[in-house]
Amino acid sequence: MRLATWNINSVRLRVPLLQQMVAEFAPDVICLQETKTADEFFPHDDMAAMGYDHRVIWGQKSYNGVAILSRLPLTDFQKYDRCGKADCRHISVRLPDGTVLHNLYIPAGGYEADVKINPKFQHKLDFVDEMTAWWPLQPKGKKILVGDLNIAPLEHDVWDSKKMQRVVSHTPEEISRFSAMQKSVGWIDVAREFTPHDEKLYSWWSYRAADWDAADRGRRLDHIWVTPELKDRLRACITPRTMRHWKPPSDHVPVIVDFKD
């Protein structure tokens, strides 16, 4: 099984890019974030035409929104309010082998890394804390967590860790919470199983850079985690940087994992 996660930054605008992605990588399951559309406008026909007959979506006008497209049957679709908001950031399904797949879009957290003046940063920290407490309450068994987690935890998940200490996505406050969530049920960071920790690895580059490729001030914000039962089934994981060159690009590229059957 091949599984992709991608912050697509408007699913309606980027149907052609999704088609190109499917032509090149042919994932069996695709998890999307920031679909940015109400469910009634979701481009179901385009997805069905690519063979994704099984789809679950949870979107709203303009902001956030998550979706799972699959060639495999999906059951037990659930939507989760987080931090008391029904803001379309977390859904889950069960795959045919029983694995529960969670698709998350953690809040970006605004600009100032200071909860006293930035409620969005507080929301982000609260969201991660809520998830940390929630995972151990879930039934035991195989789980996959994917999504735009909006935190780059490791030194080489950002272009300059020292310079980014007070930049939202790489602050100690976020990273300590991120680590606590990871430890909650022993989540395995799949991309770093295949790319050494001392090697730079990014999934996002700002739209604002004059030349994102040359500047290469990226961050690894998008993640695939699995519970330990699935570790032996991991075969490969790629983050296709080349997709950041496709037009018109999302500011994120997918992370794609292959599982042994």
Add this chain to the structure above:
DNA sequence: ATGGTCGATATTCGA
């Protein structure tokens, strides 16, 4: 030290 760009939408907000 500053400003730079997107997308959805409405002339601003969130990233």
